Amino acid sequence: MIKTPLTRWFDLTTPVIGAPMAGVGGGALARAVSQAGGLGMIGVSGAHPAGFITEQSAIPAADQLPFGIGLMAWTLADRPDLLEATMAAQPALVSVSFGDPAPYVGPLHDRGIAVAAQVNTVLDVSRAVDAGVDVIVAQGTEAGGHTGQRATLPLLQEVLSLTDRPVVAAGGIATGRGMAAALVAGAAGVWIGTALLACTEGLNSPAARERVRAASGEETVLTRAFDVAEGLAWPERWPGRALVNEFSRVWHGREDELLDDAPARRRVVEGRRTWDPEASPVYAGEAVGLVTAERSAADVIREIDAAAEKALRAVPRLLG
Ligand SMILES: Cc1cc2nc3c(=O)[nH]c(=O)nc-3n(C[C@H](O)[C@H](O)[C@H](O)COP(=O)(O)O)c2cc1C
Missing domain, CATH: 3.20.20.70 (Aldolase class I)
Known part of the structure; x- marks a missing residue:
């Protein structure tokens, strides 16, 4: 022990x-x-x-x-x-x-x-x-x-x-x-x-678990894009590490522009509601490849x- x-x-x-x-x-x-x-x-x-x-x-x-x-x-x-x-x-x-x-x-x-x-x-x-x-x-x-x-x-x-x-x-x-x-x-x-x-x-949903199981350790991104899209008041010094998806590929690093793009932000909110893995954040760390x-x-x-x-x-x- x-x-x-x-x-x-x-x-x-x-x-x-x-x-x-x-x-x-x-x-x-x-x-x-x-x-x-x-x-x-x-x-x-x-x-x-x-x-x-x-x-x-x-x-x-x-x-x-x-x-x-x-x-x-x-x-x-x-x-x-x-x-x-x-x-x-x-x-x-x-x-x-x-x-x-x-x-x-x-x-x-x-x-x-x-x-x-x-x-x-x-x-x-x-x-x-x-x-x-x-x-x-x-x-x-x-x-x-x-x-x-x-x-x-x-x-x-x-x-x-x-x-x-x-x-x-x-x-x-x-x-x-x-x-x-x-x-x-x-x-x-x-x-x-x-x-x-x-x-x-x-x-978390069975679909989110499946997404985690399929992900490799190279597929994460540390980003504020999801917080900006979801309108969360997270202090800027703590971005979130999530699985890369279609949304993060387009918007990571363009958070200021995202603030002015209501349809893009809505995509994440809707994506979370309907469980769209390409829009919704799935927070996971670099060890995800081991899961x-x-x-x-x-x-x-x-x-x-x-x-x-x-x-x-x-x-x-x-x-x-
Ligand atoms: C999906 C998810 C949600 C998390 N939510 C919180 C939280 O609510 N509060 C908190 O203090 N940390 C939160 N964390 C961070 C964890 O407490 C912890 O620091 C992290 O998971 C450790 O690294 P690992 O993911 O590589 O094991 C979260 C992490 C993940 C993956």
């Missing part, structure tokens, strides 16, 4: 956190990850009603399994109800990413809830540490969904040199080998999203854990 400060803190049997993924990760996905000994998280965006948090949290809670909730900091100023519902659900961990976590750490700590934050730059690290964040998640640009510009490994090494708090690696980790590499580098755990995108417990089968998230996590343990057992041989 792999033991780290993360497994000890949250009483896990593997140092894997199932990344919060709005639109994909609800209570069933979180439950499956936690059943396998990791910590499953529920992803919440500014488009969710607070009731979503209450309903979805009840799923892992019904089985007495630990779970976490992932919030987006930039949405919370206008949506205090999301924070209230999150605190009421009594998760073991709440992540406050994509913005300043400072206003939320005190209220969460007061309720005995640990706080994580994804960081993308050195400045983000000092902001999170100063705010009292407990678990720092170094999120590389390889990650699926919204992310920064720096790659996982150099960012992870730099974050580890800046703080003694547990650091978790996110972005591009989808196998036991990748997990072992992050742990040997000094991470207390891994934060895995893309590897769970084709899981049976996800809230080839539709499986239970519990099986995915167990397999990654077993393969990581095997890879770690081989490490001493490097010193022979």
